[in-house]
Structure formats: structure tokens, C-alpha cells
Amino acid sequence: MPSSRFQSCLFQCLNFTTIFLLELVDFIWLVMEPYFKWLPLLGLLYVLVPYYNQFAEDEDCEEGDENCEEEFDPDPFDWDRK
Incomplete structure (x- = not known):
């Protein structure tokens, strides 16, 4: 009967x-x-906030303001460029 005792314990x-x-x-x-x-709600915010921010305009900048425009660097790893 050891198997039944083992099965019971198991x-x-x-x-x-x-x-x-x-x-x-x-x-x-x-x-x-x-x-x-x-x-x-947090999932919706995680998706919608970046989506909204890509269309948001910076209200502090005016057209042609050089200080507000982001500089575009075509090749940031070009070490020989001056």
C-alpha cells in the first residue's frame, strides 16, 4: 500500500x-x-500625446525667427567637416 500513501501525499x-x-x-x-x-487611460495617453505633439505648433516662434528653428545636421558623424 505504499503507492496509495504516496498518491495521497502527492x-x-x-x-x-x-x-x-x-x-x-x-x-x-x-x-x-x-x-x-x-x-x-494611460495607454490612450501613451499613444495620443505623441500623436498630438507632432501636429502642435510652437507658439513662441514666429516665421523666420532664426533662434526657434531647429538646426538640421545632414551628417552628424562627419568629423572632417568644419
Whole structure:
């Protein structure tokens, strides 16, 4: 009968492990639940803010103002250029 005793012990260990994992997942869910409410909004902001910023104009700069224009460097790794 050692096999039935082993099977009983194995079943109890698996049962304990399953219950422990379920309780751990439940605890993590309860802790993270407030954040789950904000995740969709944060995801939208993560996508929409850069999309909006590419169309935003800098209101402090006027047309032809040399200080506001970004300098375009065609080859930043050209070390021989002066």
C-alpha cells in the first residue's frame, strides 16, 4: 500500500499548491485592481500625446525667427567637416 500513501501525499501537496497559487493570484488582483482602472487611460495617453505633439505648433516662434528653428545636421558623424 505504499503507492496509495504516496498518491495521497502527492494529491495533498498538489491541492495545497493549487490553493496557494489561487490565493496569491487573488491577493495580487486585489492589490492591483485600482491600477487596472487607470491602465486603459494611460495607454490612450501613451499613444495620443505623441500623436498630438507632432501636429502642435510652437507658439513662441514666429516665421523666420532664426533662434526657434531647429538646426538640421545632414551628417552628424562627419568629423572632417568644419
